[in-house]
Amino acid sequence: MSQGSRSLDYQNVFIDKERQLGSGAYGAVYHANCDQLACAAKVMHRALSAPGNLGVETALERFKLEIDLL
Secondary structure (H helix, E strand, O other): OOOOOOOOOOOOEEEEEEEEEEEOOOEEEEEEEEOOEEEEEEEEOHHHHOOOOOOHHHHHHHHHHHHHHO
16 A cells, blocks of 8 residues: 555445546546445546556556545
């Protein structure tokens, strides 16, 4: 984990993909609930994590950096 990351442990996580809040180069942000707490969840675009994608490691590192900024 990078310096700004922290581990969170939730029992029930629901991502409502019908309620997109925004999107960017690496993923989309959806309304979510984590143990009854309303929050946002960023989901990486499938194409970036597809097998055979030569840039998957770079994309994953940049995605994590973007999350740390949040």
